[in-house]
Amino acid sequence: MTQPNRLVIATRESPLALWQANHVKARLEALYPELQVELLGMTTQGDRILDVTLNKIGGKGLFVKELETAITEGRADLAVHSMKDVPMVLPEGFTLAAIGEREDPRDAFVSNKYDSLDQLTPGCVVGTSSLRRESQLRARFPHLLIKPLRGNVGTRLGKLDAGEYDAIILASAGLIRLGLASRIKSAISPGDSLPSPGQGALGIEVRSDRADLISLLAPFNHAATAACVTAERSLSRRLGGSCQIPLGAFAEEDDGFLRLRAFIANPDGSDIIYAEGNGSLAAANGLGLQVAELLCTEGATEILKSLAAAAAE
């Protein structure tokens, strides 16, 4: 198998996406000094449509499709994604060659006036467009008002600073990567806001037939992170995971074992179901299915039915 001497990474052009692509580029160049790596920046539909909440316009796939097309057409070899944005089922012919070590997976509380969620007083306005974050806030902090908030990380911080919100919730990982960790007033515990499947982890997508790339990228894979993300994604896939469903799934590895916690909810947070399970690293996929089954027995099936009925209206 011959090693390529030049690689092109397809990436979105948001500052976070560019940071992630440059991070993978630097890692690859350090591993393979002979290799030349270039970036191909692209705008996706998800970046273009900013005035509608994501769950109304088709969700995660919008951020990855153009990148996959560039790979199919031979304009790029690989795409770097936030695993949180990668659909649970990849299109035929694509695979994840590696999942890198996870950054802080927790949600971050960001505010110019308050230090943490429990300091917020009745009527405080919290910005988020994530159904996952919204349903958990409604369940745990019913006195807060939730107002939609979209755009890339910089745009969202700008809206907070303009006084449109008392606080906003973002992923810690994005803020840390962008050198904005000082904006995090407090990390929200997974018990208060269970992260999204894949949050904080980077994935590298290639065509399944590129054995050369799959072996080249193997050193980037972080086994514990990959197992956690596998468990989270298998749970989400089993429940039809997309941005349309308020769902969180978060796995942690300790000494070769995984603990997977998950929840599913009605969008208004009136019905929120938690489940968790433990398993070995090697059985990550099965653990995801097992905890999904637990959620179904506890009422997830009914929530999914009513969400599907509401969507069909």
Ligand SMILES: NCc1[nH]cc(CCC(=O)O)c1CC(=O)O
């Ligand atoms: N939904 C957009 C998105 N996709 C990945 C991240 C953050 C980085 C990560 O989770 O890896 C963000 C921003 C956010 O939710 O604040």
